[in-house]
Amino acid sequence: xxxxxxxxxxxxxxxxxxxxxxxxxxxxxxxxxxxxxxxxxxxxxxxxxxxxxxxxxxxxxxxxxxxxxxxxxxxxxxxxxxxxxxxxxxxxxxxxxxxxxxxxxxxxxxxxxxxxxxxxxxxxxxxxxxxxxxxxxxxxxxxxxxxxxxxxxxxxxxxxxxxxxxxxxxxxxxxxxxxxxxxxxxxxxxxxxxxxxxxxxxxxxxxxxxxxxxxxxxxxxxxxxxxxxxxxxxxxxxxxxxxxxxxxxxxxxxxxxxxxxxxxxxxxxxxxxxxxxxxxxxxxxxxxxxxxxxxxxxxxxxxxxxxxxxxxxxxxxx
Amino acid sequence: xxxxxxxxxxxxxxxxxxxxxxxxxxxxxxxxxxxxxxxxxxxxxxxxxxxxxxxxxxxxxxxxxxxxxxxxxxxxxxxxxxxxxxxxxxxxxxxxxxxxxxxxxxxxxxxxxxxxxxxxxxxxxxxxxxxxxxxxxxxxxxxxxxxxxxxxxxxxxxxxxxxxxxxxxxxxxxxxxxxxxxxxxxxxxxxxxxxxxxxxxxxxxxxxxxxxxxxxxxxxxxxxxxxxxxxxxxxxxxxxxxxxxxxxxxxxxxxxxxxxxxxxxxxxxxxxxxxxxxxxxxxxxxxxxxx
Amino acid sequence: xxxxxxxxxxxxxxxxxxxxxxxxxxxxxxxxxxxxxxxxxxxxxxxxxxxxxxxxxxxxxxxxxxxxxxxxxxxxxxxxxxxxxxxxxxxxxxxxxxxxxxxxxxxxxxxxxxxxxxxxxxxxxxxxxxxxxxxxxxxxxxxxxxxxxxxxxxxxxxxxxxxxxxxxxxxxxxxxxxxxxxxxxxxxxxxxxxxxxxxxxxxxxxxxxxxxxxxxxxxxxxxxxxxxxxxxxxxxxxxxxxxxxxxxxxxxx
Numbered sequence: 117x118x119x120x121x122x123x124x125x126x127x128x129x130x131x132x133x134x135x136x137x138x139x140x141x142x143x144x145x146x147x148x149x150x151x152x153x154x155x156x157x158x159x160x161x162x163x164x165x166x167x168x169x170x171x172x173x174x175x176x177x178x179x180x181x182x183x184x185x186x187x188x189x190x191x192x193x194x195x196x197x198x199x200x201x202x203x204x205x206x207x208x209x210x211x212x213x214x215x216x217x218x219x220x221x222x223x224x225x226x227x228x229x230x231x232x233x234x235x236x237x238x239x240x241x242x243x244x245x246x247x248x249x250x251x252x253x254x255x256x257x258x259x260x261x262x263x264x265x266x267x268x269x270x271x272x273x274x275x276x277x278x279x280x281x282x283x284x285x286x287x288x289x290x291x292x293x294x295x296x297x298x299x300x301x302x303x304x305x306x307x308x309x310x311x312x313x314x315x316x317x318x319x320x321x322x323x324x325x326x327x328x329x330x331x332x333x334x335x336x337x338x339x340x341x342x343x344x345x346x347x348x349x350x351x352x353x354x355x356x357x358x359x360x361x362x363x364x365x366x367x368x369x370x371x372x373x374x375x376x377x378x379x380x381x382x383x384x385x386x387x388x389x390x391x392x393x394x395x396x397x398x399x400x401x402x403x404x405x406x407x408x409x410x411x412x413x414x415x416x417x418x419x420x421x422x423x424x425x426x427x428x429x430x431x432x433x434x
Numbered sequence: 435x436x437x438x439x440x441x442x443x444x445x446x447x448x449x450x451x452x453x454x455x456x457x458x459x460x461x462x463x464x465x466x467x468x469x470x471x472x473x474x475x476x477x478x479x480x481x482x483x484x485x486x487x488x489x490x491x492x493x494x495x496x497x498x499x500x501x502x503x504x505x506x507x508x509x510x511x512x513x514x515x516x517x518x519x520x521x522x523x524x525x526x527x528x529x530x531x532x533x534x535x536x537x538x539x540x541x542x543x544x545x546x547x548x549x550x551x552x553x554x555x556x557x558x559x560x561x562x563x564x565x566x567x568x569x570x571x572x573x574x575x576x577x578x579x580x581x582x583x584x585x586x587x588x589x590x591x592x593x594x595x596x597x598x599x600x601x602x603x604x605x606x607x608x609x610x611x612x613x614x615x616x617x618x619x620x621x622x623x624x625x626x627x628x629x630x631x632x633x634x635x636x637x638x639x640x641x642x643x644x645x646x647x648x649x650x651x652x653x654x655x656x657x658x659x660x661x662x663x664x665x666x667x668x669x670x671x672x673x674x675x676x677x678x679x680x681x682x683x684x685x686x687x688x689x690x691x692x693x694x695x696x697x698x699x700x701x702x703x704x705x706x707x708x709x710x711x712x713x714x715x716x717x718x719x720x721x722x723x724x725x
Numbered sequence: 726x727x728x729x730x731x732x733x734x735x736x737x738x739x740x741x742x743x744x745x746x747x748x749x750x751x752x753x754x755x756x757x758x759x760x761x762x763x764x765x766x767x768x769x770x771x772x773x774x775x776x777x778x779x780x781x782x783x784x785x786x787x788x789x790x791x792x793x794x795x796x797x798x799x800x801x802x803x804x805x806x807x808x809x810x811x812x813x814x815x816x817x818x819x820x821x822x823x824x825x826x827x828x829x830x831x832x833x834x835x836x837x838x839x840x841x842x843x844x845x846x847x848x849x850x851x852x853x854x855x856x857x858x859x860x861x862x863x864x865x866x867x868x869x870x871x872x873x874x875x876x877x878x879x880x881x882x883x884x885x886x887x888x889x890x891x892x893x894x895x896x897x898x899x900x901x902x903x904x905x906x907x908x909x910x911x912x913x914x915x916x917x918x919x920x921x922x923x924x925x926x927x928x929x930x931x932x933x934x935x936x937x938x939x940x941x942x943x944x945x946x947x948x949x950x951x952x953x954x955x956x957x958x959x960x961x962x963x964x965x966x967x968x969x970x971x972x973x974x975x976x977x978x
Contacts, residue, residue: 175527177534222710228526229470233664234709236657237702248695291840298839298846299825299832299853302818306826309815313886316775316813317893318801318830327836357653361534368531373817400542407535411528412520 128376129290136282140275149274151390153346156281157339159382162366163288163375164335168328169364170372171296173308174224175232177360178239182333184246184355185212186340188253191261191350201264205341209334216333217326224325239360246352256352264345277346284342285379288335292375295331304328305373336363365403369410371417380419437568442690443683444566448575448644450682451582452478453701455637456659457666457674458589459630464669465606466626469518469529473537475656476544477634480506482647483544485639486553495555503635509540510631514624537656544649557643578640585636586675589629602626606669654698658685661705680704727786728753728897728928729774734783736766736773736952743769745952746783751897751930751945756923758931758939761949762972767932768810770949771901774930775807776800788896802830804896808886810905810932816875820866823874823885824857827892860888864918880911887918891927898922899930904938916942936973940964948972 136156143149161183168174189208193199199207223234246253253259264271271277295301306314307321314321344350353359362385370381385403392399414421456474463471484505488498517536521528558577563570592599605612605622613619638647638655645651662681666673681701689697729751736744744766751757759767772778774785776797784793787803806827815823832853833839838846861870864884869877874885883903890898903919904912912935920942923929933939939946940960948955948969956966963969 169527173525173527175530177530226709229530229668230664230709232470232526232530233660234706237661237706240657240702241699241706244696244699248693294840294842298842298850299829299834300836300839302822302826303829303834305818305822306815309817310813312777312797313809313813313815313889314826315777315797316801316807317827317889318798318806319826320798357657358538361538364531365535372527397546398542400538400545402542404535404537404539404542408517408532408539411524411532411535412517415521415524415528 129286129293132289132376132379133286136285140278146274149278151386153274153277153281155383155386156278156285157343157346158363158366158386159285159379160281160288161336161339161363162370162378162382163285163292164332165363166367166372166375166378167292167295167301167304168325168332169367170374170378171301171308172304172325172328174325174329175228175235175364176329176332177232177236177357177364178242179235179332179336179363180355180357180359181239181242182212182216182336183340183343183359183363184350184352185215185242186337187261187344187350187354188246188259188340189337190341191259191344192252194262194345195259200266201262201341201345202266205338208341209337212337213330213334216330220326220329221322224322224329236357236360239355240357243352243355243357246355253352258349258351260349261344261347263348264342271345274346277342280342284339289375289379296375300324300327308373362403365407369406369418371419371421374417374419377417377419381417384418438690440567440569442686444569444571444575445689446683446686447679448578448641448682449685450679451579452637452641452655452678453658453662453681454675454678455582455585455633456655457662457678458586458671459633460660460663461666461669461671461674462589462633463626463630464663465671466602467518467623470533470660470668471513471518471627471630472530472533472656472660473513473540473652474630474634474659475652475654476537476540477506477510477631477652478638478641478655478659479544479647479649479652480509480540481635481638482555482642482651483548483553483638483649484635486555486642486647487548489555490553495558499639502639503632506631506635506638507628510627510634511624514627518627519620519623537652541649541652548649550649552646552648553642554646555639555642558640572644574640574643578644581636581640585633589633589671592629598625658701661701664705665708726753727751728788729930730786731770731774732784732786734770734773734785735781736769736778737781742952744773744780747949747952747954748783749947749954749957751928753896753928754923754926755944756919756929756931756942757945757947758933758943759947759949760933760936760939761955764951765949766952767949768901769952771807771899771932775805775899801893801895804894805899806890806893806895806897807899808883808890808901808903810901812879812882812886814874814882814885818874820861820869820872820874820877820885821854821857824860824888824892825853827860827889828853828856830893857888857892860891861885863891863921864888865914880907883907883915884918887922891922895927897928897930899932901932902934903931904933904935912938 139152165179168176186208189211190201190204193204193207194201219238223231226234247256303314303319304324306319307324311321366381366385367378369385371377389399392402410417456478459474460470463469481502484502485498488501489495513536517532521532557574559573563572593603601617602622602625605617605619609619658681662677663674665677665680681704684704685697685700688700727750732748734744734747735742759770761767773780776795779794784791787805792800815826833846833849858870861867864887866881866884866888869881903915907915916938919929943960946960946963947957948963950972955972956963956969
């Protein structure tokens with residue numbers, strides 16, 4: 117893949133910046149900004165989640181729970197305690213990080229199906245708590261959230277959110293690429309390749325798995341906080357099992373162990389319901405079909421498969 | 435005091451029996467193929483929904499039940515043939531995503547084929563509750579528990595007394611050896627999905643008069659069945675039954691004495707505690723990695 | 726002087742004694758071989774020494790410290806590394822990256838510098854790449870430096886594991902059947918690699934099936950049979966031992 121993209125760190129990042137920068141030229145109205153912001157937000161979550169699932173090979177079926185905790189944390193800290201939004205975001209992210217650390221240690225000793233069960237359980241418990249503690253969270257009726265402001269500047273339009281989301285995505289991708297290509301990232305990928313092989317050369321496998329679990333949870337929490345402010349209203353369903361599955365599907369569709377793939381997967385799956393709006397009833401069938409089809413016919417995911425195809429064609433071409 | 439406890443116990447046993455059937459479904463497929471079928475809950479949903487739809491269309495209840503079970507088994511076999519079989523040899527994460535995809539697909543299909551409403555069936559033998567030491571017990575609860583016991587006995591007979599059942603067991607112990615001994619492993623896989631689908635459908639049908647059914651009921655039932663299977667140690671049939679009962683009873687007691695809102699969380703709290711402290715379930719064998 | 730000492734080590738699997746009351750010591754700077762028929766407990770012994778299994782009883786001492794029950798990564802920090810009979814290659818990475826992971830303990834692993842990719846991380850990465858390339862050349866894999874691990878043949882992967890283990894700069898290297906599945910030429914080449922490793926000052930413990938290879942390069946040989954020590958000594962002494970001959974040829978002692 118490196119040979120294909122030149123230097124992925126700057127080549128790919130530059131291309132992504134160009135796309136983010138030019139995309140609004142194709143937006144005919146404000147509604148497109150709204151969808152685009154959601155796509156960018158999902159992409160950031162997936163870039164984080166891909167570190168855990170794609171590179172580390174550890175599944176999580178509960179990340180929507182961390183996203184929702186970030187959202188509710190920000191909503192409550194700004195609404196009830198009057199904290200500035202950025203401080204609320206940081207405090208929520210820190211709390212989610214600590215929670216992920218505490219539950220991550222015992223959970224990530226588990227493998228395969230047991231890990232899937234445990235992460236799924238955490239996500240569902242968070243969802244149920246948010247639904248039930250209505251005195252605090254407003255229950256299933258939801259909670260309204262103040263807009264995001266920093267110093268004297270308040271983010272009001274989706275257009276502004278677009279640039280925030282775009283900037284955040286570029287930073288996230290840059291950080292993720294750095295992590296993957298560092299000793300830490302290599303150790304994590306080695307854990308995916310062979311846990312025992314990594315241990316015998318000194319890699320504390322549990323530590324790295326937990327670490328990436330925490331990092332990906334913090335990514336989700338930060339985006340959750342921003343989402344809450346942008347949407348101005350949140351319900352517990354942002355933390356549902358279905359949302360967790362959707363996040364995993366985005367990563368898998370775009371390409372496991374491919375940071376740019378995760379971005380592409382997130383964008384496609386965010387836009388899909390818009391394209392299928394006329395067939396709303398079929399949305400679940402299409403999503404389910406994509407999940408099965410990708411894994412059966414293209415287990416590496418969209419971007420890696422396409423790059424492989426391209427590389428092969430260049431080889432055969434004179 | 436005691437009457438209330440008994441009441442919760444009855445409720446717990448009834449739902450526990452359904453979880454046990456679902457857990458058994460997970461165990462059978464897991465043993466045959468090392469796949470965790472996240473669409474197990476959808477079998478429960480399809481069984482119930484198909485029966486109510488057939489009854490609404492004028493089919494007599496017994497015939498509707500038989501047809502619904504057959505439909506669910508056909509769905510199960512199609513799932514194996516078109517989604518699981520083509521992905522053989524893929525890693526655990528891929529298989530998990532495929533079966534979750536299948537569950538979402540089936541849920542979407544049910545909502546298109548049928549609808550999003552709740553449906554019920556008449557109780558099989560009337561609604562007159564029985565009085566047991568001050569607690570009421572509906573005849574349908576007895577049906578649920580009785581049918582579950584009958585299914586378990588039937589399964590025991592199948593796996594221990596029939597040639598094909600023994601072949602399935604042999605495959606779960608050692609796939610290659612079974613293959614060499616002439617067992618058609620592909621048929622075993624197909625049969626395991628059919629059998630699990632049947633268990634799910636039966637559970638879904640007998641519970642419908644009590645709990646109602648709709649296109650979404652499979653999510654929680656499936657996940658709780660999975661908890662039951664993991665609680666008992668993946669692949670351990672007896673463990674799945676005990677796990678199902680534990681989950682059902684704990685849930686009913688928690689709903690009665692603690693908070694009914696957190697009823698659905700109980701199964702997951704239990705499973706997390708078990709996984710934290712006994713990573714292989716209550717009765718699972720400790721697997722050691724061979725290097 | 727002892728680098729590794731195994732004292733009354735036993736491992737029971739469901740009533741079967743895979744290793745029983747075994748004691749031996751490894752002197753630094755030597756090639757120490759463990760041989761025995763199939764099922765003699767050689768791999769189990771390796772797994773006990775390197776922390777993959779926990780012994781039922783007995784102790785393992787490494788460089789003077791009791792390391793019984795420590796996890797493999799802790800032992801790696803103390804200077805112990807190994808290869809595997811069933812390859813444990815990172816097939817999702819390139820060959821070079823496999824060796825770079827081996828260098829893990831000797832790199833700057835702090836989070837923030839890595840996250841921001843500060844200049845010192847870039848420099849240390851470049852150095853690591855050079856070290857890994859040199860190690861691949863050392864084990865005779867120069868032509869695979871740019872390859873993906875998944876695209877390499879079996880024989881090359883065996884050496885890749887040796888390079889990866891060496892990248893951890895071990896004092897003690899345990900090799901589990903490095904010649905298994907190799908042809909005669911490849912086997913001889915692995916022989917040379919092992920001897921070069923030993924000459925560089927790394928103590929080698931070798932599990933091997935191939936008697937000829939073992940007798941040729943070992944300073945000391947330990948013979949196992951049914952998890953117990955059958956004989957021990959120099960290759961010449963072991964070859965002359967009647968019990969060893971019996972175990973290998975199946976003749977009554």
